[in-house]
Amino acid sequence: MSNRDLPRLVLLAVPAGAFALAFFLVPLARLAAAAAGGPKGLAAYASVVTEPRHFESMMATLALAVGVTAATLVLATVAGLFLSRHAFPGRGALVAVLTLPLAFPGVVVGFLVIMLGGRQGVIGGLTEALGAGRLVFAYSLAGLFVGYLYFSIPRVILTVMASAEKLDPALEEAARSLGASRARVLKDVVLPGLAPGLTAAGAICFATAMGAFGTAFALAANIEVLPMTIYTEFTLNANIAAAGALSLVLGAVTWAALYAARSLAGPPVAAAA
Amino acid sequence: MRNRLGFALQLAVTLLVAAFLVVPVAMSMLAGVTANFFVGVSSGLTLRWVGEVWRLYAATIGLSMTIALACVAATLALGVPAAYVLARRPGRVSRAIEEVLTLPLAIPGLALALALIITWGGFRDFRTGWGFVLVGHVLYTLPFMVRAVLAVLSATAMRDLEEGAASLGAGFWTRLATVVIPNARGGIVAGALMVLTLSVGEFNLTWMLHTPHTKTLPVGLADSYASMRLEIASAYTLLFFIMIVPLLVAMQAMSRTRRTAGPVEELPPCRPLPSN
Numbered sequence: 001m002s003n004r005d006l007p008r009l010v011l012l013a014v015p016a017g018a019f020a021l022a023f024f025l026v027p028l029a030r031l032a033a034a035a036a037g038g039p040k041g042l043a044a045y046a047s048v049v050t051e052p053r054h055f056e057s058m059m060a061t062l063a064l065a066v067g068v069t070a071a072t073l074v075l076a077t078v079a080g081l082f083l084s085r086h087a088f089p090g091r092g093a094l095v096a097v098l099t100l101p102l103a104f105p106g107v108v109v110g111f112l113v114i115m116l117g118g119r120q121g122v123i124g125g126l127t128e129a130l131g132a133g134r135l136v137f138a139y140s141l142a143g144l145f146v147g148y149l150y151f152s153i154p155r156v157i158l159t160v161m162a163s164a165e166k167l168d169p170a171l172e173e174a175a176r177s178l179g180a181s182r183a184r185v186l187k188d189v190v191l192p193g194l195a196p197g198l199t200a201a202g203a204i205c206f207a208t209a210m211g212a213f214g215t216a217f218a219l220a221a222n223i224e225v226l227p228m229t230i231y232t233e234f235t236l237n238a239n240i241a242a243a244g245a246l247s248l249v250l251g252a253v254t255w256a257a258l259y260a261a262r263s264l265a266g267p268p269v270a271a272a273a
Numbered sequence: 274m275r276n277r278l279g280f281a282l283q284l285a286v287t288l289l290v291a292a293f294l295v296v297p298v299a300m301s302m303l304a305g306v307t308a309n310f311f312v313g314v315s316s317g318l319t320l321r322w323v324g325e326v327w328r329l330y331a332a333t334i335g336l337s338m339t340i341a342l343a344c345v346a347a348t349l350a351l352g353v354p355a356a357y358v359l360a361r362r363p364g365r366v367s368r369a370i371e372e373v374l375t376l377p378l379a380i381p382g383l384a385l386a387l388a389l390i391i392t393w394g395g396f397r398d399f400r401t402g403w404g405f406v407l408v409g410h411v412l413y414t415l416p417f418m419v420r421a422v423l424a425v426l427s428a429t430a431m432r433d434l435e436e437g438a439a440s441l442g443a444g445f446w447t448r449l450a451t452v453v454i455p456n457a458r459g460g461i462v463a464g465a466l467m468v469l470t471l472s473v474g475e476f477n478l479t480w481m482l483h484t485p486h487t488k489t490l491p492v493g494l495a496d497s498y499a500s501m502r503l504e505i506a507s508a509y510t511l512l513f514f515i516m517i518v519p520l521l522v523a524m525q526a527m528s529r530t531r532r533t534a535g536p537v538e539e540l541p542p543c544r545p546l547p548s549n
Contacts (some may be wrong), residue, residue: 007450008445009358013370016355016415020373023408027388034391096525097291101298103476103521106549107495111510112297114302115307120311120503122300150297151549153290158367180483182279211381212549214476214491218498240391247384255379 031244038241043150045245054229054246060141061226065209069202070144077198079153081159081190095161103122106147110218113137139219147215152208156201163197164190196265203261207254212258226250298514305508322508326497331507334516340489341472344410348468351411352418353461357453359419360426371423375416380549382477385412389482403487409478413548414471418464425460426453446495465525470520474513477548487529490516 036042043050048058067149083095101109117123117138137143167190175185213227226246235242284493305323332427358365377385389409394400418531426430431453438452454461483492490513497506 005361005445009361012354012394016351016374019411019415022375023389023393023412024385025373027385027392030392031384031388045310052545075286075290078283079287082287094287094291097295098287099525100518100521102452103470103474103517103547105476105491105547107491107498108510109549110511111494111498111506112301114498115297122296148292148549150549153294157290164296172493178423182276196447203302205326207379209547211383213381214495215482216548217476218495220499225384227381232385234387237434240387243547244387244391249380251380251384254381257375258505259378 020173027231031153033247034240035244035248036238037108038245040241044241045249047242047245048249052241055240057224057229058249060224061210064141064145064225065206066154069205070121071149072205073147073198073202075149076153077160077194080157081164081194083157084161092093098157099154101151103179104151106212106214107218108214109151110215111146112150112218113143113215117143117146133265139223142176142221143219144216144223144225147219148209151212151215152205156198157203159197159201160194162261163194167193178215199261199265205259210254210257212252219271277436297542301507302512303507305511307504310503310507322351322426323512325505326509326512328467328496329505330490330493333488333490334512336403336487337473337490337516339470340407340410342387343407344414344472345468346412347407348415348418349461349465351453352415352464353422353457356419356422356426357449357457359423360431360511363427371419374419377412378416382409382413382475383481385409386478389478401484401486406479406482406489409482410472410475413478414468417467419472421467422457422460424459431456432492459527463524466520466524466527470517470524471547473517473520474547518541 023266035044038044047054049055079098082090083098095132098156115121117136119136121138122135124134124136127133137146171193172185172189173191181190206245211227212225213231216225216228217231227250230243230246230250234238290486303314304310306318306320307316308321325546355370386409389405389412390400393405393408394499399405431447433457434452435448438448443452474491475489477494479489479492480495483489492508494509494513497509501509
């Protein structure tokens with residue numbers, strides 16, 4: 001167990017290192033070069049600001065990601081806190097139901113949104129039965145919002161439950177015994193205790209919503225979010241420079257969100273993934 | 274009184290969220306075995322659509338399984354040694370390597386796929402085989418394997434065990450084979466399950482990397498959503514659920530036993546997060 005092991009350790013690291021070099025680092029560098037090698041040169045990277053279509057797409061994606069993150073944090077905190085605080089028959093089943101969609105791919109989530117809000121969707125059936133006309137929302141930004149909410153909620157609920165279990169109940173009791181109201185305890189004791197977990201989970205939620213592609217693809221509408229714009233640039237317009245530049249800008253945004261959250265709240269994968 | 278009201282409100286929100294998550298799944302499962310979904314269940318239940326999916330898409334299911342198993346093998350071969358090295362030599366260099374290895378998680382699948390196509394797309398045989406899809410899957414799942422194994426290996430108990438074995442004269446490879454790997458098997462199995470689940474469901478990279486001859490299950494699903502009637506798309510989704518749900522349940526069960534029994538665990542267990 002000493003430095004004599006070093007050569008052998010280096011040997012063990014070679015396969016993963018070679019893989020990362022050949023299929024990640026070099027390709028990423030090539031992508032960056034290709035993005036700058038188009039007719040616009042380095043200016044391609046600025047297209048999210050200079051090109052109106054890209055700018056609109058970026059703004060729509062940012063708004064969607066922020067909205068989804070906020071809504072998910074609220075709903076998942078209520079449900080997660082409730083589940084970690086109360087024992088009742090069927091609780092285990094409820095937790096299982098709430099966390100099972102965790103690994104559903106985005107494309108399947110898109111189809112589930114069609115089941116809810118598509119032309120034959122259950123919500124449309126309900127609104128029609130209520131005499132309000134058939135509500136069809138799946139193939140729009142609203143459908144995308146619902147889909148992103150669908151795959152984000154399970155992730156955040158798990159984080160909230162894990163964080164809530166680590167809270168010290170004595171702190172809440174102390175606050176209560178000193179006369180703090182329930183709302184006050186929630187605001188001053190419980191939520192600050194959950195904050196690191198919520199920060200990390202929120203960042204993952206935001207990053208996933210920014211980069212999600214499968215859901216928008218399955219809904220197949222003219223929803224201009226950044227991943228769809230990149231896909232269109234690449235496949236329909238064969239504009240590799242624009243697609244490359246946009247995808248690197250998108251990658252930088254998601255990475256920065258995760259990095260910022262980690263500096264604020266500790267490692268994100270450890271806290272929430 | 275206010276307490277009861279609060280309880281009822283929270284319960285209502287929780288149940289609504291649960292309904293939101295489960296109703297579309299139940300509906301799509303039902304639609305897959307309904308003769309005519311537009312008419313409703315009264316049109317009768319049938320396995321006709323499942324049979325149709327099998328006729329049209331059996332190859333995608335086979336390829337997805339092949340790629341997922343190959344992906345597990347590759348991430349084991351690459352990830353377990355890498356995790357061991359990172360655990361043995363904590364420090365700035367290791368942190369940087371870990372950062373590079375987990376960076377693919379922070380970058381959207383589309384960007385990774387574009388980068389791979391630009392760099393390797395010219396190698397025709399490689400580009401058109403399923404190995405190209407496999408490379409994408411390994412790139413994206415490797416961080417999960419490394420994290421899962423590293424979590425177990427970073428525990429201090431492992432260090433003591435290895436010190437003990439070393440003081441008894443066990444050499445490097447003996448310790449690795451008889452002490453490190455057997456004691457890390459919890460993390461290795463958890464990582465393998467995660468990689469399997471993620472690979473079976475991977476869409477973002479696969480959609481860009483696949484060719485007409487290398488369609489995986491999720492690619493076939495997207496295809497059926499776009500071009501088939503709702504019943505066939507649903508039956509296909511049903512088959513996907515049948516494949517993926519047992520994996521998810523096994524993973525949840527594992528993370529529970531690890532939480533209660535695990536003596537060597539400092540990081541919480543990683544969970545599979547598709548990039549969607």
